Amino acid sequence: MKSAENIEKLIKNLDWDIDINPEKDRVILGELSEVHEKSKKMKSALVEPKIRRTIMKNPMTKLAAAAVIVIAVTLGLFEFSGTGTTSGVVWAKVLEKTEQISALVYDMTVEIDQPGGENLVVLLRNYVARDYGTRADTYIYGKLSKIMYILPTQKVGYRVYVDRKTYYQYELSDAEAARGRDPEELRTCLKNIMSGGGYTELGRAEINGVAVEGVERNGPDLGGEDCFMRVWVDVETNLPVQIIMEMLGKEGGQMRQHKYLMENFKWNASLDEKTFEPNIPDDYTLMEDPRAGRDRQENSKTQQASPQTLTEQEQAEQPKVKEAVRRFFNAFTEQDWDTVSKYLPDLKMSQRTKDILAGLETIYIGEPAKATNGNKWLIPYEIKFKNGGSQKNTMRLTADENTGQFIVRGGF
Amino acid sequence: MLEDKVLIWKFKCGSSDALCSIYQKYKKDLLKLAAILLNDVSDAEDIVHDVFVSFAKSAEKLKLSGNLKSYLLTCTANRARNRNRAQRQRQTAGLDKAETIVSNSKRPEELSICSEELRRWSDAMGRLPYEQREVVILHLRAGMRFRQIAKLQGISVNTIKGRYRYGLDKLRSILNGEMKK
Numbered sequence: 001m002k003s004a005e006n007i008e009k010l011i012k013n014l015d016w017d018i019d020i021n022p023e024k025d026r027v028i029l030g031e032l033s034e035v036h037e038k039s040k041k042m043k044s045a046l047v048e049p050k051i052r053r054t055i056m057k058n059p060m061t062k063l064a065a066a067a068v069i070v071i072a073v074t075l076g077l078f079e080f081s082g083t084g085t086t087s088g089v090v091w092a093k094v095l096e097k098t099e100q101i102s103a104l105v106y107d108m109t110v111e112i113d114q115p116g117g118e119n120l121v122v123l124l125r126n127y128v129a130r131d132y133g134t135r136a137d138t139y140i141y142g143k144l145s146k147i148m149y150i151l152p153t154q155k156v157g158y159r160v161y162v163d164r165k166t167y168y169q170y171e172l173s174d175a176e177a178a179r180g181r182d183p184e185e186l187r188t189c190l191k192n193i194m195s196g197g198g199y200t201e202l203g204r205a206e207i208n209g210v211a212v213e214g215v216e217r218n219g220p221d222l223g224g225e226d227c228f229m230r231v232w233v234d235v236e237t238n239l240p241v242q243i244i245m246e247m248l249g250k251e252g253g254q255m256r257q258h259k260y261l262m263e264n265f266k267w268n269a270s271l272d273e274k275t276f277e278p279n280i281p282d283d284y285t286l287m288e289d290p291r292a293g294r295d296r297q298e299n300s301k302t303q304q305a306s307p308q309t310l311t312e313q314e315q316a317e318q319p320k321v322k323e324a325v326r327r328f329f330n331a332f333t334e335q336d337w338d339t340v341s342k343y344l345p346d347l348k349m350s351q352r353t354k355d356i357l358a359g360l361e362t363i364y365i366g367e368p369a370k371a372t373n374g375n376k377w378l379i380p381y382e383i384k385f386k387n388g389g390s391q392k393n394t395m396r397l398t399a400d401e402n403t404g405q406f407i408v409r410g411g412f
Numbered sequence: 413m414l415e416d417k418v419l420i421w422k423f424k425c426g427s428s429d430a431l432c433s434i435y436q437k438y439k440k441d442l443l444k445l446a447a448i449l450l451n452d453v454s455d456a457e458d459i460v461h462d463v464f465v466s467f468a469k470s471a472e473k474l475k476l477s478g479n480l481k482s483y484l485l486t487c488t489a490n491r492a493r494n495r496n497r498a499q500r501q502r503q504t505a506g507l508d509k510a511e512t513i514v515s516n517s518k519r520p521e522e523l524s525i526c527s528e529e530l531r532r533w534s535d536a537m538g539r540l541p542y543e544q545r546e547v548v549i550l551h552l553r554a555g556m557r558f559r560q561i562a563k564l565q566g567i568s569v570n571t572i573k574g575r576y577r578y579g580l581d582k583l584r585s586i587l588n589g590e591m592k593k
Contacts, residue, residue, distance in 0.1 A: 007583050011552040014533060018447065020439055020457055028461050032435060033428045035468040109421050121425050142426050207418075242418070261421055 103129040105266040113257040127269075132276040149278050152177035158278045167280055170289040202230070207242055207263075211235045239267050314370055321368040321377045321397060324406040329362040329383060343408045359386040371396070376409060416480040424471050431471075435464050438481060442488045448549050449492040451538040459495065463487045485554045486564055489546065493565075496542050536586045544579030547572055 020028070105127050112120040123139040133153070138146040149158040155177050160167040202214035216230035232242040243262040310318065324343075331339035335358045366380030377397040384390045396409040419437075422430035439460055446456035463484060467474075537545055550556045550564075558576070562569040 003584070007580055007587070008552060011533075011548065014553075018440070018443060018453065020443055020460060024457050024461070025439075028439075028464060029432060029435065031461075032431055032464055032468045035465055036426075036428050036431050036471065109425055111421065111424070123425055244417075259421075261418065263418070 101267055102131070103127075103269050103271045105264075105269045105271070106262055107264040109259075109261040109263075111259040111261075127271055127275055129271045129276065132271070132273055135276055147278075149276060150176065151276060158280075160278060160280055160284070165281075165283060166285045166287050167278075168287040168289050169278075170291055202232075204235070205232065207232055210241055212241050237267075240265060310370055318368050321379065321406065322365055324397065325365050325368075325379050325381060325395060326362065328406075328408065329360065329365075329381070332357045332360045333362070335359070342405060345407065356385065356387070360384065361386075363390065368397070375399075420474070420480060424474060426471070431468055434467075434480065438484050439464075441481065442484055445485055445549065445554055446488050446492050448534075448537060448553065449489065449542075449546060450495065451534060455495060456492075459488055459491045462491055482554075482556070482560075485550075485556070489550055489554070489564065493542070493546065532587070536583055539586055540579055540582055544575045544582065547575040548579040548583070551576060 019025075105125070108124045108126060110120075110122045110124065121140075123142075125137045125139070127135040133149065133151040135150075136148045137144060138148070143163070145161070145163050147158075147160040147162065149160075150172065151157065152172065155172045156169055157172050157176070158167060158169045200216050202216055204211060204213050206212065211234070212232040213235055214230060214232040216228070228244075228246045230244040231240055233239065234241050241263070243260075245258075245260040247258050327339065328343045331337075331343070335354070337354065361384040363382040363384055364380075368377045368379045370376070371378050375398055379395045379397060380393075381395055382390060382392040397406050398409055399406055416434075419430045419434050423434060442460045442463060443453075443456050446459040447453045450456055450459070466487070467484070537549075540548070546565075547558075547561055550561050551558065556564075558569050558572045562572045565572070
């Protein structure tokens with residue numbers, strides 16, 4: 001007699017070795033490739049303009065930023081050192097190994113959730129060399145779309161739009177130049193990212209036939225509430241094999257899920273200077289650097305709003321305006337968000353923004369001047385963020401007619 | 413799991429190799445499920461073919477919240493159910509006899525060499541009502557929970573549990589009856 005339990009066990013364990021008829025197998029595989037190719041072509045034709053618009057709207061997209069973080073993560077695994085004695089990966093050795101890396105090549109797939117379910121997917125092949133800089137070739141649905149160069153020795157960057165046969169070049173700031181070649185900068189970045197600790201060991205797995213061990217963690221200190229990161233390291237070489245990151249990021253004015261997959265790492269790749277020489281064909285058109293364009297527009301606005309001679313009443317008000325700016329920045333320093341919201345009543349700040357702005361330091365507040373158009377005060381200032389970055393700009397301030405409370409207009 | 417995530421990303425990015433890898437990795441699981449549900453390997457091969465062709469077309473829209481294997485098994489179960497329904501309708505329409513004469517279908521045991529046990533199981537399974545067979549197989553062979561099966565079929569968990577219990581009882585009675593003979 002067979003009981004119900006026995007029957008359950010027997011069904012579960014029934015060893016049934018069948019496979020698809022080889023002829024049919026061949027037909028299916030052929031058909032799959034054909035269908036997939038057709039589907040890709042249709043998709044490419046339908047979706048590409050939308051993608052192009054998205055990318056054009058975001059010339060300094062998160063892709064580049066992500067690449068920086070990713071390399072940082074890649075080159076900064078020393079924070080994982082000491083993950084236990086049972087592990088096959090000696091995490092401290094990962095640090096040693098990555099410190100010796102002077103050049104690498106890797107692929108990155110970026111997927112960004114789009115409204116309507118049609119995700120933006122971009123593939124980047126990245127080349128990084130301590131001596132020369134970085135280069136990222138961007139592919140959309142298998143087609144080379146854009147090449148980005150950052151050449152720190154020349155303090156210049158290039159964006160070459162292959163699909164539009166256009167390009168522009170731009171000057172690198174000192175910070176940008178440092179990010180383009182110096183892994184130490186990236187390690188510092190990672191140190192900040194990883195300082196929260198608390199990761200989970202994933203044990204051993206296999207990726208493309210390579211035995212790996214991994215760790216993962218998430219948390220706001222990684223880059224947002226929903227940021228998640230997973231790193232797999234080759235147990236033989238102690239070098240990363242795959243890195244996965246997921247995070248919420250702003251795209252087109254909305255918070256969207258971004259996924260990054262880094263793989264196919266070639267550590268200490270043999271890269272020569274030619275890889276980093278922008279090879280721009282003669283028929284490509286040189287465009288204006290968008291940043292320079294924006295600066296020009298800003299200057300024009302500033303000229304329109306140039307300061308006018310102050311009346312006696314306005315001169316009397318000047319110290320109050322300066323004091324308001326001081327209090328405004330001080331509220332960030334002390335993380336007094338109630339006070340901040342009085343100055344920025346229309347802005348709802350995310351936790352991530354608060355994290356970035358908390359503890360900022362006021363370097364300089366200039367003399368307030370009155371704009372010729374409207375009733376705005378213009379106050380030059382310089383602030384320093386806790387991550388070391390700084391910002392120099394002019395703030396616009398108006399007084400509320402009813403309450404007299406100063407309000408910051410147009411952000412800062 | 414991780415490997416699947418990578419494969420899906422590559423597939424969504426346009427890699428035909430990734431699609432072929434997914435097919436090679438899961439075709440047997442899908443075939444076994446379809447064959448045991450339909451009690452016909454030829455039909456099962458067609459189901460696997462249809463599932464993967466549809467999957468190949470879906471790269472653009474595909475959004476997986478669970479794991480890839482479960483997703484493919486669910487697609488297979490859905491298609492097997494539709495095919496079973498269509499066959500029933502044809503039987504009702506009196507086409508079955510004509511089909512039987514020209515049918516070149518293969519029972520699962522025909523593909524195994526001298527598997528007496530498999531033959532008995534195949535027979536016993538074939539005698540279960542499709543709804544009960546589906547629940548038993550999805551739960552025991554595909555590892556799906558009753559709640560998942562209920563969601564898949566759009567009916568209550570209690571009905572699924574009932575079908576499972578009746579299915580097992582009937583299987584037991586069939587197999588024990590055979591033993592008595």
